[in-house]
Amino acid sequence: MVVYPPGTLFVGQRFQTKEQVQDSINRFHFVNYCTYKVKHSNTTRLLMECVHHDCAWRCRAILRTREQHWEIMILEGPHTCVYPLIHTIHEIIEADPSTPISTIIAHIKLTMGYTISYKKGWLAKQHAIENIFGNWEEFYNKLPGMLQAMQMYVPGFIWKFNTQPAYQGDLLDKGSVRFKRLFWTFKPCIDGFAFCKPIVQVDGTFLYGKYKGMLLVAVAQDGRNNIIPIAFAVVESETTDAWFFFLMNLGRYVTLQDGLCLISDLHEAIRSAYSRN
Known part of the structure; x- marks a missing residue:
């Protein structure tokens, strides 16, 4: 079985055990400053999604009974919730807490490849300010x-x-x-x-x-x-x-x-x- 760098997830990725799937998911979220929850879990199927209901991230892994390995079948995303955005804009907000929301939206588009709403940009900025300067x-x-x-x-x-x-x-x-x-x-x-x-x-x-x-x-x-x-x-x-x-x-x-x-x-x-x- 191939060993991938921590935080790596993709469709078709294989694991020997269900525990390895969960460990890889945990590492992915640790690296990307995100949080997920298990929506469904049994001996042959594992379904996970972001804890934020308006986030697009979703992952489904199943047990391939014939080959006896686990495989990621569905991986939707990326995370569009606030928390990975906070890490992305940390340096910008630390340098200038008055950075306009429009600048944050443009930066997310450039670095992460998708456009967030004004509200999500505003929330990310507030959380980043709190992380940097305090509550x-x-x-x-x-x-x-x-x-x-x-x-x-x-x-x-x-x-x-x-x-x-x-x-x-x-x-x-x-x-x-x-x-x-x-x-x-x-x-x-x-x-x-x-x-x-x-x-x-x-x-x-x-x-x-x-x-x-x-x-x-x-x-x-x-x-x-x-x-x-x-x-x-x-x-x-x-x-x-x-x-x-x-x-x-x-x-x-x-x-x-x-x-x-x-x-x-x-x-x-x-x-x-x-x-x-």
């Missing part, structure tokens, strides 16, 4: 500890952290809370503002990812017209409460003097928060 929920859980470490090792670092109740469906999870808002600034920002013009500009931009939100930023300008960021916040959206949280902490820790000029885009939430502040 979203895990990083949110690490955030308080990271901020405490910053406060310990970065002199003058200031942060204010708000949470909200966590729910599992409609039920309150008493043992957990969810991230709501975060304000932070650094001592060089605070010290530097004392030498800036008495003008502060605030604005916000959208955050993209699994969990949406807004990044709020305050900047000032020094005597040489250099732009200096002085405070930051991540909030749920541009609500009055969110802007009040940002402006209140900005005034409490950074812009301590009176007579400042505040420049903004006149968003209604900013105006309401400023009036409240």
Whole structure:
């Protein structure tokens, strides 16, 4: 019986035993970062398919009773599920996490020979980002500890952290809370503002990812017209409460003097928060 390299599968491939068939299937999926399930198995027939119902991969092997060997009779595919795609685009996403889905689809077409849907490309990108940079929920859980470490090792670092109740469906999870808002600034920002013009500009931009939100930023300008960021916040959206949280902490820790000029885009939430502040 011919011995093939690990991960090799093709129609007509022969094995002495059923166990050798299964071992070869296992090696194939290990090499290609895929997962399969056995749909049917008996003493003369073995049928396997991808665990993902929308994947095209399928394999059928039978026992040739006259020759007394097992042979792969049907091998459909390749795997069109997300997991082999993750391995294929790993280097692309690691180099540039903002790679467009259209680029991923084109890369899969070039390297694997078939065209995936936009949804599948998007899912592959999200899984690749998680594999490379970590899980979203895990990083949110690490955030308080990271901020405490910053406060310990970065002199003058200031942060204010708000949470909200966590729910599992409609039920309150008493043992957990969810991230709501975060304000932070650094001592060089605070010290530097004392030498800036008495003008502060605030604005916000959208955050993209699994969990949406807004990044709020305050900047000032020094005597040489250099732009200096002085405070930051991540909030749920541009609500009055969110802007009040940002402006209140900005005034409490950074812009301590009176007579400042505040420049903004006149968003209604900013105006309401400023009036409240």
